[in-house]
Amino acid sequence: MTPPTETKTPARATTTATTKTTKTPAQATKAVTLLDVATRAGVDRSVVSRVLRDDPRLNIREETRERVLEAVRALDYRPNALARSLRTRRADTYGLLIPDFGNPVYASIIQGAESAAIARDCVLMTGSVGAGAEQAAHHLDVIGRGRVDGLLLAGDHTDRAQLDELDRRGIPWLLVNRRLPRARRWVVLDDEEAAGLAVRHLIGLGHERIAHVAGPRDADTARRRMRGWRTAMRAAGLATPARAVVVSDYTPEGGARATRELLARAERPTAVLVANVAAAIGTLSAAAEAGVRVPEELSVVAVHDLPLAAVLRPALTTVRTPLERLGARAIELLASTAPDAPIEEVVDGELELVERASTAPPAASS
Amino acid sequence: MTPPTETKTPARATTTATTKTTKTPAQATKAVTLLDVATRAGVDRSVVSRVLRDDPRLNIREETRERVLEAVRALDYRPNALARSLRTRRADTYGLLIPDFGNPVYASIIQGAESAAIARDCVLMTGSVGAGAEQAAHHLDVIGRGRVDGLLLAGDHTDRAQLDELDRRGIPWLLVNRRLPRARRWVVLDDEEAAGLAVRHLIGLGHERIAHVAGPRDADTARRRMRGWRTAMRAAGLATPARAVVVSDYTPEGGARATRELLARAERPTAVLVANVAAAIGTLSAAAEAGVRVPEELSVVAVHDLPLAAVLRPALTTVRTPLERLGARAIELLASTAPDAPIEEVVDGELELVERASTAPPAASS
């Protein structure tokens, strides 16, 4: 009705460009809103909203619905997620906390979680906590501000106090790939079976002195893989002396260090199960450095497969684990389970021994 | 004033638990709101808000301010980020799109961007687009719904049409580690210099036949590294024939394939610059497979350093690049630059040749 007033700004022209003109088409790109769509379609905002969310309690003439959808298309309307979330009290966002983006094992978990989140029309926010506890604090703080509907906790930087804090704030959480005492919400892989599979492969090749480069003492995965090693050894009547085990972390450097220690011991093993593929890279490196030939003098097998494993020298035999499925399953469980209900799940199936060049029968020499 | 009414629900007791009781302390964990804090402190909500954001236009008695802060602490109040964002029209969130979480080069970029976002009290949302274009579409769609204040685009899945779409929606974007024709907002590393540094290292060792395992033809980084290789070669009076170049992608498998091709050619090089560290892993693998000893028969150097490089056999000589700084700088530029202003920045300094075991003088045999 009222035509755009030509605002003449005489003397007091300032540098600020925020003169409120009545719509300047090219500029400003003011976001299209529900009201814009409603106006164009000649209906109320609420009708547009209901059409878009397919409200079953909405009986509308097909013709009107068409008009609404046409307006949505014409204006390329995209509902504002923040406004929607404020109203519905659902952020449609899940958080995932990992130790470090550089760890390729977590890459697969992230990938799985991301796909599952997308499949639910949600968004995944992944943060790393690294070495610095202050980064973890930041993430927990942010998360407390209503930005996520739930939080996946992978990696070792979670303690009981943090879980209590999340409980207090009413934010559902789920431990991924690890457990914690008194925390009855977790989803993990069958680490024990993965380790067992690797050991049985070595035993099948004829090995008897099979060492274990284990993960960190306080890591839940490490304990379960160690148990798998021990159980499989005993089942075959083989000894599991303390000297056959050396503790490492899940990095190449750690694996190298641990392997050096192992190779320096009196009675050298003919084979070794490394608890983690990244550490196993270090094992190969340490063996080469010590002049120990793999697989002739030392067979090496590791838990978790990676594209990288195929391209190492020698190519690394691994146990493939469903890491991506673990991430996806974690989102599904988090999204579909009541916040106070326990979740205790071992992701099933899909363990597979990927035989490459790093394992072979022991040399006849012994 | 009115005491909690004891609601006796006689006959029509249903299963639903949402009987509106006047505060049930233990249960429900209703989020603390601004009003709760205001009520406890005996002031208006607006005062609390201003105290918390340190509004300079607020003159308040020190005593009152104390009371407010005390209430905030006592209730452990955390402002709702969604409500705040809706009002201020700032999501305090930046997006980052990468091709693949499994690529360790991007891990460093993410890490840098994450730290920078945290430093600005913002949140980073990282999504991967992988092979599937539909995942990219999902992310772009989500981003169009007001969830981010700006978007970092790393990786090759961006085309001009997507940028136009973002422009239309008024979402500031910035290309990271790549450029695109007619897209004047990017931040990159000094790829040319990085490649040059590597080549000069090889030349310094006495090499003359220096091949190049290049990146993908359409990758901007690949072109710049190739130019660096060529320029450094010519500056030393060395030839850069077409047969000295072989195209690869930035994966170990691709690097292995390309290197096999290179080694099969008539006149074998004594050294090779691999455009990317991941591809160089494949180069080592292919060399070993072909019985070509590194570095005795072939020196190998790659762009980008990784912890992994130190633990390969032989340990890989690399050019360390400030990837983390690239990610951090990208966030800073995105946050501090007007959406329509051009950004064309080469992250400066910090290139360093990390000499390990994969490079040595050429064998005297030639």
Added chain:
DNA sequence: CTGAAAGCGCTTACAG
């Protein structure tokens, strides 16, 4: 069968 209204939890110009 459709519209008007209230409200999610904030921030911020505006009164008093």
Added chain:
DNA sequence: CTGAAAGCGCTTACAG
């Protein structure tokens, strides 16, 4: 110096 009010863009019980 502090409070009341409007409004960000949605959704959803409630009227008519």
